[in-house]
Amino acid sequence: MTATHPTRAASAGRHAARQNWAEGLMAFAAVTLMIAGLLDLFRGIMGIAEDDVFLTTRNYVFAYDLTGWGWVHLALGAVAVIVSLGLFQSAMWARVAGVAIAGLIVIANFLSLPYYPVWSVVMIAFSGFVIWALCVVKPDRSEE
Numbered sequence: 001m002t003a004t005h006p007t008r009a010a011s012a013g014r015h016a017a018r019q020n021w022a023e024g025l026m027a028f029a030a031v032t033l034m035i036a037g038l039l040d041l042f043r044g045i046m047g048i049a050e051d052d053v054f055l056t057t058r059n060y061v062f063a064y065d066l067t068g069w070g071w072v073h074l075a076l077g078a079v080a081v082i083v084s085l086g087l088f089q090s091a092m093w094a095r096v097a098g099v100a101i102a103g104l105i106v107i108a109n110f111l112s113l114p115y116y117p118v119w120s121v122v123m124i125a126f127s128g129f130v131i132w133a134l135c136v137v138k139p140d141r142s143e144e
Helices: 010-049 068-089 092-111 119-134
Strands: none
Touching: 010 068, 010 092, 010 119, 068 092, 092 119
């Protein structure tokens, strides 16, 4: 039996395919975090304006002022948009910050689930995809 070893061309082709996959996931994470950030900005504006879109739930464990919570969502959304711009540049700080801000968005939307359930579930899903995409991408070490 003879062992076959991959040629340099085959190895380079796999590397290029992995690099394209990584770039695609980074772009996916950047776009998804941008959308999640913009949606959180809008949610913050709605909370600050005390719009009638939100439900009033009595006897909920996490009771808070809707205007104050609107400012929290507005700040999270603004930071998410800024971090997504860094992700378009494939910056390592943006990857770390992206996972952190997406995690905070998940927590914030979980806590406000009874006030606007559908939007909260959508935001949790978007943020989950961002965390997955940023954690699964491995940096390209061949350029270092």
